[in-house]
Amino acid sequence: MQGKKILIVDDEQLVARSMQKTLARAGYTVQVAYSCTEGLQVFEAAQAAAPFDLALLDLNMPGFSGQPENGAGLELLSRLKALNPGLPVVVLTAYDEVNKAREAVLRGAQAFFVKGREQALVDQVRTLLQGDASR
Amino acid sequence: MDPRSQPKILYIEDTADARALVSRVLSRHYIVLEAAEPLGGIELALDTHPDLILLDMNLPQLNGSELAARLKTLLPNTPLVAFSADTSVEARQRALAAGCIGYLTKPIDIDVFVEQIGEFLGGKRESLPNAAIHQQQFASDLVARLEGKVRELTRTADRNAFLNEQNQRLIGALQRRQRLLEAAARVSHIITSILDLDELLRVTVDVICEEYTLYFAAIYLLSADQKQAALRAGRGELGNSLLAQGYSLDISDQSAVGRSIMQRAAQITRQVSDGSLASVELLDFADLPSLSELALPLIIKGTVLGALSFYSDQPEAFSEEDMPALQALADQVAVAIDNAHLLRDLECANQELLRVKTFEAIAAATGEAIHWVGNKAAPIPGSARRAREDILALAQIFCNLTAGGELSSHPLWPAWKRVIPTIPMEIPASTIELLSLESILEDLIIIEQSAQTILDVKEDLIGPARLKHIAEIDLPALLQQTIFEMALPPGVVQLRQAASLPHLRGDARQLSQLFNNLIKNAWEALYGFAEPKIVVTARLSDDPHYVQVDVTDNGPGIAPEMLQRIWVSFFTTKAARGGTGLGLPACMSIVNQHEGKLFVESTVGAGATFRVLLPAP
Structure with missing residues (x-):
């Protein structure tokens, strides 16, 4: 379980950085990208040598067009799933985004996480990756 | 025949x-x-x-x-x-x-x-x-008859003279009444266009004195408890001095004003200086000649508002016959006062409504605000926890290093001895592995910036809803102060101002917030630019009714499809750098409250200019 690779894609730097540090302390190797485009690049670049074991995707951030979009993360989710259908994905969401969370699950996300309690995120990630490991 | x-x-x-x-x-x-x-x-x-x-x-x-x-x-x-x-x-x-x-x-x-x-x-x-006798008798009868006729004619002539005189008097009275009514109409015409109460009252006494050639005129309004009539306007210096000392009369039969209010009827005092009527204490203030006073109640919709009082230096200046015309004037004044009152009440209600509406808007935004504040606050607990763990780990390291006691001669040793027992001994291995001073400082910065962003959200949401404190604004000073307080790197902001700008009326705190937001917006757009420049230009607009302030940056500009969206709450392109999406909507709200205009001009790649137009007095 130790050393597994996680990709965080979120345009809010402080949020992303804090999650990165929290997960790093839990023993994961964490990389951060700040937009859909960057996230896809980082993910593809790692595919061959050391692919990511899990992705944490924000929903509202600059999309592939470069402009801020609601639900841009859903598009990235589909692209990552296309590249790696087995990839566990956690969608970062908010209280008023129930419909988007449902949409994310339909597109293959394993879980959604309401931003704010990073320790709970660590537990969730740990559970998902254990399940992955047990397969 | x-x-x-x-x-x-x-x-x-x-x-x-x-x-x-x-x-x-x-x-x-x-x-x-x-x-x-x-x-x-x-x-x-x-x-x-x-x-x-x-x-x-x-x-x-x-x-x-x-x-x-x-x-x-x-x-x-x-x-x-x-x-x-x-x-x-x-x-x-x-x-x-x-x-x-x-x-x-x-x-x-x-x-x-x-x-x-x-x-x-x-x-x-x-x-x-005997024809001669009869003819003499007939002539005598005729003379008697003639005499009677002459008397009758004389009586008729007298009666005619009397009627003529009465006609003259009636015509005179009608002409005077006509003049008074015309004056009333002129006064009414002038005052009904004034909606500010104090100005209305001041102009009314002046116009009345001119139209009716009066020595002095004053308007008294009833106090809330109906026990006193306070002088609210008076002609000339005497009026100003009475106003300054808060002159008021008790509602009693001791004064014509008091009686007119109590009896709801005009009171004529033919000669104030005879002392018998003790009409006004005004005599104490002014070296007035023998004069007469008229007090007219100001009544609207059955309610007495106060009284209008006229003073003439003629002993018998006012007569009962003048009353209908002068009361008509007083009624017009009462209507105008009532209008001013109504408008004031309406303005208060409107302000209240605006505040309520703003709060409603806040309520509507609250759902989103919770989400945003939650987002911005998300890193704080994690960062704080890490910083705590790291500091404890540092302490433990130090504890281990000092276990031998070779530093016991150091002056700070007693303090350290106090700290040692409070250090928990189980520090997770992963913490020790990632321990660094940079990491601690970074977490503290994350906490500081997240908290600051949350406070910014609050300020942009609540700020425009605050009650306004309208005062005269020295715009150049306000811009200098605002720019100074923002403490951007030296040379970034240039302030260019016209030599003389008219003073504006507005809320200094709101306007300072407005320019702060616009400059901050420009600064954030310049993130990552090698030579960031923000030019703030203040001058009289081409439309001389406005003062124009431009905030221009040399940043990336705004794409045409974004130009409308930037005014929408919680829309931001700068979420990554703490943007809340509330700054520009708050600016729009502040400018609207000042009855100004705010718009943006931009070409992608050639920067953006936010233009504020504020009404010049």
């Missing part, structure tokens, strides 16, 4: 029935002319020269004898025959003495009447024995 050769007979008789009968009887043989009254009869006689005049003795205006005497003078050769119901000898004598040649009595005997007339036409003359 040829009608033209028929004799003409004029019959003067005021009774229509008698005329009809006689005319019917005579018209077979004569041409009958008729007159209903003596003067008409005389005219007809002169016009037609009848062959005989038959005249009733009992006529209005002139009696038969007088008429006969007159006709005898005018037509001396025309025979006159008296015709009367009076069968007395004296009546017959009077008629003959007056010049009649015969005397016929009513009722007529149809069988002989035509014949009788014929005889007179044929030359018959009745004789009057």
